[in-house]
Amino acid sequence: MPDAGKRVWRQTGWGRKIFGLYVAAYLGYLLLPLVILVLYAFNSSEYLIWPIKGFTLRWFAEAFSDSRLLKATGNSIFIGLVTTFFSTFFGMLLAYGLVRFRFRGKRLLETLNILAIITYGVVSAVSVLLWFHALGISGGIWPTIIGHTTFIMPFAVMVIRDRLLNFDMALEEAAMDLGANPLHTFRDVTLPLIMPALLAAALFCFTISFGEFLLAFFLIGNELTLPVYLYGLMRFTFTPAVNAAATMIISLPILAVIIVAIFFRREVRSLY
Amino acid sequence: MPDGMMDSSKTPASDRRGPGPAGSGGMVWLVVFPAAFLLVVFFLIPMFVALRYSVLSTMPFFDPDPSYTFANYIRVLTEPIYLRSFMRTAGYAVTASIISLVISYPVAYYLARRARRGALILLVMLIPFWTSIILRVFSWKIILGSSGIINFLLKTAGLIDLPVQLLYNRTGIIFGLVYTYTPFMILPLYATLGKVPRELLEASEDLGRNKIQTLWRVTLPLTRSGTMSAVILVLLACFGDVLSAQMLGGANTLMISSVIFETFMGGANWNVGSALSVIVFGTLLLLAAVLTWLGREVEHA
Numbered sequence: 001m002p003d004a005g006k007r008v009w010r011q012t013g014w015g016r017k018i019f020g021l022y023v024a025a026y027l028g029y030l031l032l033p034l035v036i037l038v039l040y041a042f043n044s045s046e047y048l049i050w051p052i053k054g055f056t057l058r059w060f061a062e063a064f065s066d067s068r069l070l071k072a073t074g075n076s077i078f079i080g081l082v083t084t085f086f087s088t089f090f091g092m093l094l095a096y097g098l099v100r101f102r103f104r105g106k107r108l109l110e111t112l113n114i115l116a117i118i119t120y121g122v123v124s125a126v127s128v129l130l131w132f133h134a135l136g137i138s139g140g141i142w143p144t145i146i147g148h149t150t151f152i153m154p155f156a157v158m159v160i161r162d163r164l165l166n167f168d169m170a171l172e173e174a175a176m177d178l179g180a181n182p183l184h185t186f187r188d189v190t191l192p193l194i195m196p197a198l199l200a201a202a203l204f205c206f207t208i209s210f211g212e213f214l215l216a217f218f219l220i221g222n223e224l225t226l227p228v229y230l231y232g233l234m235r236f237t238f239t240p241a242v243n244a245a246a247t248m249i250i251s252l253p254i255l256a257v258i259i260v261a262i263f264f265r266r267e268v269r270s271l272y
Numbered sequence: 273m274p275d276g277m278m279d280s281s282k283t284p285a286s287d288r289r290g291p292g293p294a295g296s297g298g299m300v301w302l303v304v305f306p307a308a309f310l311l312v313v314f315f316l317i318p319m320f321v322a323l324r325y326s327v328l329s330t331m332p333f334f335d336p337d338p339s340y341t342f343a344n345y346i347r348v349l350t351e352p353i354y355l356r357s358f359m360r361t362a363g364y365a366v367t368a369s370i371i372s373l374v375i376s377y378p379v380a381y382y383l384a385r386r387a388r389r390g391a392l393i394l395l396v397m398l399i400p401f402w403t404s405i406i407l408r409v410f411s412w413k414i415i416l417g418s419s420g421i422i423n424f425l426l427k428t429a430g431l432i433d434l435p436v437q438l439l440y441n442r443t444g445i446i447f448g449l450v451y452t453y454t455p456f457m458i459l460p461l462y463a464t465l466g467k468v469p470r471e472l473l474e475a476s477e478d479l480g481r482n483k484i485q486t487l488w489r490v491t492l493p494l495t496r497s498g499t500m501s502a503v504i505l506v507l508l509a510c511f512g513d514v515l516s517a518q519m520l521g522g523a524n525t526l527m528i529s530s531v532i533f534e535t536f537m538g539g540a541n542w543n544v545g546s547a548l549s550v551i552v553f554g555t556l557l558l559l560a561a562v563l564t565w566l567g568r569e570v571e572h573a
Contacts, residue, residue: 023383033451040414105301112315113307122530123556124315127553131318214514234413
């Protein structure tokens with residue numbers, strides 16, 4: 001992209017500067033909410049007023065002594081890990097089936113997979129709630145995991161499918177010709193080739209599950225997840241301990257993004 | 273982000289590439305079964321469950337033998353609170369997607385065409401969207417508050433004496449919607465802008481058109497379908513939005529999804545809630561159909 005079209009994109013100084021400035025301002029606008037959350041987490045005043053006053057770690061101490069917060073965090077991590085495992089595993093199987101085979105019902109599955117992504121929202125959440133009610137299943141951690149896996153797995157399918165579509169099938173065929181059975185071919189040829197996509201999908205699934213609010217809100221029952229607990233705090237009480245918790249939560253996905261950026265450049269591109 | 277699917281070229285590719293073992297039906301189903309089970313049992317069936325409850329007079333756990341009725345739909349269509357919040361949601365969704373388009377298009381253009389490391393900058397830009405939506409919305413609540421940073425800056429600049437009310441009204445919600453659904457706008461735009469062949473732009477300039485003319489006559493028409501897709505994705509997201517309305521809006525700015533949310537949260541009439549859900553789901557399906565149609569159009573172009 002860089003220099004190829006220099007002739008066309010030769011810039012007259014000012015236009016370019018203003019354009020660049022606008023993009024920088026836009027970047028600032030996107031990052032502002034995160035910066036604000038973090039700043040208040042270290043702010044010594046207990047009111048969320050601008051300008052901020054001094055520096056303190058008090059809110060982190062408070063957050064760590066909040067047993068419900070810790071419990072909710074534990075639940076969210078557990079739900080996130082289990083969801084990630086099933087979403088990535090089942091998602092891989094579906095992606096493989098969709099890419100490599102033709103079968104009855106394939107269209108339906110593809111459509112359901114995409115619809116689950118684009119219609120995800122309060123409607124899906126309450127529908128699952130109604131269904132669980134009808135089945136007599138009350139809320140809890142496992143129902144939340146089922147809800148999460150159902151609606152997060154489709155994202156994994158998209159990522160893994162893209163990778164499967166873009167590698168040389170001849171490699172699989174060669175293995176088969178050399179006498180490997182389908183299972184061995186998958187394990188020894190396909191799996192290593194799609195491993196980066198699997199890892200990217202897994203990171204992606206964990207991040208979504210960890211921050212997911214709507215499904216968890218309706219399916220968690222008497223338990224708590226982190227977003228559900230924070231939602232309660234944000235609506236009623238209002239101390240910067242919320243910001244401290246938020247800061248810790250934020251650092252997690254940022255870490256994930258950095259990992260992705262470094263190791264999975266290709267898979268990231270497949271997401272856009 | 274769900275935009276892998278925006279690349280409409282992938283669907284036919286899967287059919288082309290996967291001619292292979294056509295039959296072996298049973299085996300394939302063994303492979304796709306877990307995912308198919310989840311999608312059918314916990315996505316498809318619940319939709320029909322909601323559809324059924326929407327035409328029942330009461331929930332089966334109150335009366336094991338409820339009668340079928342359209343009363344819930346009639347109520348939804350006649351009680352002003354429901355109709356108004358639906359229309360309001362449509363209005364907010366359109367407003368938010370237009371604002372989002374206007375502010376994001378130049379950035380997507382810059383990243384796709386000018387920047388050296390467009391993809392990387394985009395990744396950094398989208399970091400906030402990897403965090404829980406609830407935190408982002410909460411942060412806007414702090415920012416827009418009467419003692420928040422925006423009011424502080426306006427006051428310091430001498431533009432206002434008293435804080436401007438940016439929260440618990442339409443302004444707050446629009447801020448929330450525009451911000452929250454940025455990725456749905458900028459990722460498809462970036463993808464579609466990246467696909468415009470450079471030769472066409474060069475040709476246009478060789479023929480003596482300036483940059484503005486090239487943008488207007490070449491780039492915009494070529495990216496029309498992609499742009500429409502981005503707008504529809506944002507519309508879809510706005511219709512499903514609960515948290516912006518819940519945390520940044522007020523009593524007079526209820527949005528349809530947050531009405532559904534509160535209906536089910538508060539144990540109000542679930543049958544009416546189901547009818548609302550069905551109507552919203554229908555709207556989402558309609559938008560999704562337009563989206564698919566646009567995707568096909570891109571393919572044929």
